[in-house]
Amino acid sequence: MRSRLLIGLLVLVFGLPFGLLLLLALAQGWHFPRALPPAYSLAALRTLGAADGELLAGLGRSLLLAGTVALLATAGGFGVARAVARSRWSRQWEAASYLPYALPPVLLATLVQPFIIRLHLSGSLGGVLLGLLLVALPFATLLLRSFWSVQAREYEQLARTLGCSVGQAFGRVLLPLAWPLLRTTLFQTFLLAWFDFGLTNVLSVGKVRTLTVQVFSYVGEANTALAAVASLLLVLPPALLLGLNRAALWRRPW
């Protein structure tokens, strides 16, 4: 009985935001004091298909940015983690990798902004990409550091002893071994970039309108229907990832 009550309560608490978002996206003329919308409409959802659809462009921009960050951070993190593992100053490099966590993304953005401006990257996709990599690359490095153990080195040496070239040992031995961790890192870094609002908003000075920036902007304009549609779009990829791999959503490098 107590168990059912607990599950019921959690379903209610966790389900409420999704139900509310759906209602807000479909509601028409829903004002205080009505508890439920007087009418429903697909007008807000139809903006997705509009020719000048800002929402669809935002979705594309967010997918492009998060996908690029995930690929670059995972590939780069894999290489950097190997170099860190084999460095004489391995512990110091690991400690340095925590630096971006010490600073909230928005604070990090305000600190590096003068240099982003000097590089003529302010307000551009490239500037936001660089800022996001500043957080995602050390995250991926710390997450992938555990792979480069003595065991991985021994596997590599064994493959070389048995006649594999450097490329073959990497592509046929190390990569398949590391794949589960690489997949988790890809998911995590994608979500890191996908969920980001503060860093993107500061470095892009509002010009790179990703979905999170659009949600904030629609909320500011009191356009709740479009804010709800953009929010639902934001929830979609993580929901797909949850279906694919639950553990990938919460694993952390510490």
Place this chain on the structure above:
Amino acid sequence: MTLNIRRFFPGALLGGYGLLVLGLPLAGLGYALLGSLGMAGPLAAGFTLRYWLALGANAGLLYSALFSSWVALVSVGVSLALALSLVLRAQPTLRRWPLPGLLYVPLLLPALVLAFCLFQLLSGAGWLARLSYGLGWIDSPADFPELVQDGAGLGIILAQVLLTFPFLTLLLQAIYQESRLDELRQLSSTLGASAGQFRWRVAVPLLLRRAAPTLLLSFIATLGAYDVPLLLGRPHPQMLAVFVATRQQFDLRELPMGYLAGFLVALGLLALIGVLIKLTRRHAL
């Protein structure tokens, strides 16, 4: 002299990595320090301690730090209490469908979206206020208690708890299983310990010790939260990240103060992360 490519490549990779991960933020920190001393930035007019001295007269940053600490302490404390009570008192339910899957659901929500939902739910004209009106409990939105954009940061705390406690529950449950606490429970019961003694003298210290780095990191993350307080917070007092960002974004005259605030906040958080690294190493030993 031949270049050893095998040694050069990892060295160059680490050099580039260091430049990005250490060089850029530290250069930013240095720039912020120079900016607060009037030696860098668009308003630079030579060395001055004006902005540092003004810090004594302007309590904005101090209020902001205290408010952020309050929100972070309460949010992480409540999240930890909820997670501990679930892990220690609802073990069978936690292992049975649908609870393990259910706890992943809040991880799907970006902080900004959750803040938007809570605003729609808890504001004066929000859904709960409408239900209260329907039940005859209130006559107008003004009668509904201030749950968002309030002085105590209740809305922010609620959002942070909703974001943090499922994650902490998953973490503590993983530690519970890895540490074979069920077996330890049976052993302590055989040795005559009560359920309460097992919980408080065995399980809680073990779980807290192993989760300490993540707890501190959750505290730091909440301390520097931006998205949630931007929607659910007030213009005064502001949380630290909002305080710094607004001073650097909107008013050029406030820029040096923004640099100073950014520098001090970053320094404080770096000290906290130093503690985190020590904790992680001690745990690894």
